[in-house]
Amino acid sequence: MSSVSVPPPKCLQKPLSVPHRHMFGPGPSNVPPRILEAGANPVIGHMHPEIFEIMSDIKSGVQYMFQTQNSMTLAVSGTGHTAMECAIFNTVEPGENVLTAVNGIWGERAAEMAERIGARINTIVAPPGGFFTNVEIEQALSKYRPVLFFLAHGESSTGVLHPLDGIGQLCHKYNCLFLVDSVASMGGAPLYMDQQGIDILYTGSQKVLNAPPGTAPISFSERACQKIFNRRTKPVSFFLDLSWLANYWGCDGKPSRIYHHTGPVSAFYSLRESLAVLVEEGLEKSWERHQQVAEYFHAGLESMGLKLFVKEKKARLPTVTTIVAPHGYDWKEITTYIMKTHNLEISGGLGPSVGMVLRVGLMGCNSSKANVDMDRANRQPGVMAxxxxxxxxxxxxxxxxxxxxxxxxxxxxxxxxxxxxxxxxxxxxxxxxxxxxxxxxxxxxxxxxxxxxxxxxxxxxxxxxxxxxxxxxxxxxxxxxxxxxxxxxxxxxxxxxxxxxxxxxxxxxxxxxxxxxxxxxxxxxxxxxxxxxxxxxxxxxxxxxxxxxxxxxxxxxxxxxxxxxxxxxxxxxxxxxxxxxxxxxxxxxxxxxxx
Ligand SMILES: Nc1ncnc2c1ncn2[C@@H]1O[C@H](COP(=O)(O)OP(=O)(O)O)[C@@H](O)[C@H]1O
Ligand SMILES: Cc1cn([C@H]2C[C@H](O)[C@@H](COP(=O)(O)OP(=O)(O)O)O2)c(=O)[nH]c1=O
The missing domain is CATH 3.40.50.300 (P-loop containing nucleotide triphosphate hydrolases)
Known part of the structure; x- marks a missing residue:
């Protein structure tokens, strides 16, 4: 009689099968072969000197991508959500005031995370597709006196690119740290961390960077570090404690690194390669390309009689386009149909935009006029329906x-x-x-x-x-x-x-x-x-x-x-x-x- 009562699963006796897909949703986007191959390099120890060198390269790449001199720059092991929690859990102590700008799902999520660690939550709310003026932000800062203000630069649920100029300065006037989520926008729209007075900035690997999901670049200003390293209480998460992460990433100036967690080395290889691709193209060229392709795409959509969800042109996120869900159609039918007939992912709304929009992401290597044209060509008589x-x-x-x-x-x-x-x-x-x-x-x-x-x-x-x-x-x-x-x-x-x-x-x-x-x-x-x-x-x-x-x-x-x-x-x-x-x-x- 066998000693195991659970038999080997039949499904695992079949080979792994993953289809090729056009990933034109809000992420993950397609990973080009070069980056996939980088991830297939041999796995070596996460504390081997070669890995530390790769991590150091990543840090330089992220500093370039974020336009920052911050030495506290690294990539957390996890997705954008991990970085979001890392930012909030380290900077905020229980009972402190946090202000989040809610014009889509990300402000809601930030508020939820801060609430879970016992912060006092204050929000300013704009309808989906809208954004905030600096006057509105200043009024809220002066009213709530928060220690942290959260804003999504690229609100991927609604397709809004939030203006950033002047907000960092306002936050500092009220002794508040400025936290920006750039998961959906980073590399696809201009952002200057230091010049714009951003104290904590993070993104994800699976959007413009075209790396697999699983690493999230993040950076902390001197001002943010001051607050974090002078806390009265320890951050609630050991895994995300910045003093540990800073040591693992060699950001604390200490001569030796102590084991904290096992870094996802294969994901580091891919992330390094994706940053190398960005460096090769140049940040400004990448911004320009995303903007031009987005405008080309938007004009095409309008000529098809479709309406863009974000009314103001300058507030349209170049990486994720939101299209008003056509009246009388079920958005799920549309996305399912496009997946079935074209093997192409686009998605519906998220959080407050559910049922209101269809979302199309053209990020990193996917952001090309050829892809916009392919999208249209797919609708030619070849596929009659x-x-x-x-x-x-x-x-x-x-x-x-x-x-x-x-x-x-x-x-x-x-x-x-x-x-x-x-x-x-x-x-x-x-x-x-x-x-x-x-x-x-x-x-x-x-x-x-x-x-x-x-x-x-x-x-x-x-x-x-x-x-x-x-x-x-x-x-x-x-x-x-x-x-x-x-x-x-x-x-x-x-x-x-x-x-x-x-x-x-x-x-x-x-x-x-x-x-x-x-x-x-x-x-x-x-x-x-x-x-x-x-x-x-x-x-x-x-x-x-x-x-x-x-x-x-x-x-x-x-x-x-x-x-x-x-x-x-x-x-x-x-x-x-x-x-x-x-x-x-x-x-x-x-x-x-x-x-
Ligand atoms: N806008 C209009 N103004 C005045 N008379 C009209 C108008 N439209 C149609 N008619 C006339 O009204 C009658 C009914 O039109 P018809 O098109 O057969 O309507 P239905 O098919 O809806 O019953 C016809 O004699 C037509 O010429
Ligand atoms: C289509 C349809 C029409 N009708 C009615 C409407 C009309 O009074 C009638 C025939 O319509 P129709 O031949 O179109 O004549 P009209 O010129 O009046 O439009 O049948 C139904 O009762 N059930 C139905 O499903």
Whole structure:
């Protein structure tokens, strides 16, 4: 009998398999072969002289990257969070006041860390996408008199690059240390630690530096060291205690180094190589490249009809772009689709920006015009679904002008060279459509649930064709859709909206639904009702109310059009919305209705 009761796991008997991916999210970014290979060097002792030399090279590289003469410059073993805790745990003692600027997730995290060590937390808060003026910062400094002020230079959750000039001086005026998080911005946007009076600055290895995650450069000013080394209490963390780290990194001037923890030597190799790459390019060239690529990318996004989340150009982070999540789409569907079809990571929002944005990171070697172009080329006909046509629906009560406007829109889009076709529901030409037509013409009677399901079946039978056309890049302009289905049946006694929606759940989701709004009085001026079923003003009024209920659903991109205007004015409005929807839809997956 075997002495082990847990058998060897089958999964570990298979070889390791990691796919290649375009890492265009907010990090980690792609690690180029040169840096990967550096990490594959032999592992030697973390206290061997060769490793100390590598650590010393890293220190010089970080001083250059941070633009600082601080001798207390090193890289902590861990990610940006480790550096964040290292900064806060060393500088703050229980009961002291800390001020954090919250305009995204990082200010929230800093406050949480400081709170955990018993500090008194004060915050200044700006909405996601916003930032703070020096006047606001000074007011808070003078009010709370904190020992430490935290600010994120690159707020990767919202895409904001915070201005830094003058803030260090303000902090020092109020005897406060200035802590800056530059995890997402370092190397991609100008920052001068010493000149800007930053007391503690940290970043991560996995962003612009293009090294694997696991090391976090950090530097402390003389002023910060004064406070840290004159504490009354020991820092709460042994692992992050700066006096130990300073010795391990040879920053304390002592002749010998004492074992503290085992440094991740392979990660040091990669970090050294990534700093060498930055030194080769030059810091200013790297800043310039990130800025130029970001502007090129932003212009491309705007030309596709997408909106940038950060309004002020100068406050846009060049490394991580935030795009307003297109109305009516589920951001998760978009990121999943892009991953599935292009093997490319982009991400949704984080913390306060969840649901509001999509985030695209172009950092370090990933920041190139070629990558922006590749991103666009991926959306070329080769991957048809990506350059798909838009599904545009016109809804409204009878005589609102749906048929008139569908025809005009199709004509206008055709004239501008766009592939487009018109459809209408019910489609009376199919077998099911013929049953519906006979019912509408009062030539036959059908039970109400049955006819509702027939209307839905009439849409489903055309779904394969619709999908094919959309995928081939043809825009479909549709006269009535599932919304009419729900509004008309639920206007009958004994039907609720929810039941009526069920058969249509999962239909192709329109990229745009325009509701032609027209009062019953105005509709009456456009002629008598015909002979068909439903063509009475009482019934149409109830239908209108049901449409209004449906329009409250934010998962559908509704636009209300004033259909009382002249035909040409209505056409102009409809064309504008449609062109915008076509532009956006070609880069997005087709959604599923009410799912
Ligand atoms: N903006 C408008 N102003 C005035 N009359 C209109 C307008 N749009 C359409 N009409 C007229 O109203 C009637 C109903 O239009 P139609 O497009 O068939 O509406 P629906 O398809 O919504 O029932 C037609 O006689 C049409 O010429
Ligand atoms: C699409 C659809 C339409 N209808 C109704 C709306 C219309 O009164 C009728 C037929 O519409 P339609 O043939 O488009 O005529 P109109 O010119 O009035 O728009 O069927 C439903 O009851 N359920 C549905 O699913």
């Amino acid at each position: 990506c350059k798909r046509g838009a599904l545009i629906v016109l809804e409204g009560v009878d005589k609102a002008g749906k048929t008139t406007q569908c025809n005009k829109l199709v004509q206008a889009l055709q004239q501008s060279g766009r592939p487009v076709e018109m459809m209408r529901f019910p489609d009376r030409t199919t077998t099911i459509g013929k049953l519906i037509s006979a019912y509408l013409e009062k030539k036959s009677d059908l039970e109400d649930h049955t006819v509702h399901l027939l209307f839905s079946a009439n849409r489903w039978e055309l779904v394969p064709l619709m999908k094919k056309k959309l995928e081939q890049g043809t825009t479909l302009v549709v006269d009535r859709y599932a919304f009419s289905g729900v509004a008309f049946t639920s206007a009958k006694p004994g039907f609720c909206l929810d039941w009526c929606k069920q058969p249509d759940v999962g239909l192709p989701k329109p990229d745009l639904v325009m509701f032609l709004q027209l009062s019953p009085a105005e509709a009456a001026l456009r002629g008598q009702f015909g002979e068909e079923r439903y063509e009475t003003s009482v019934f149409q009024r109830t239908v209108q109310q049901k449409f209004e209920q449906l329009m409250k659903d934010p998962s559908v991109n509704w636009q209300v059009i004033d259909a009382a205007q002249g035909v040409d004015e209505v056409h102009k409005d409809i064309t504008n919305y449609s062109l915008n929807a076509i532009n956006i839809a070609q880069n997005l997956p087709l959604g599923e209705l009410w799912k």
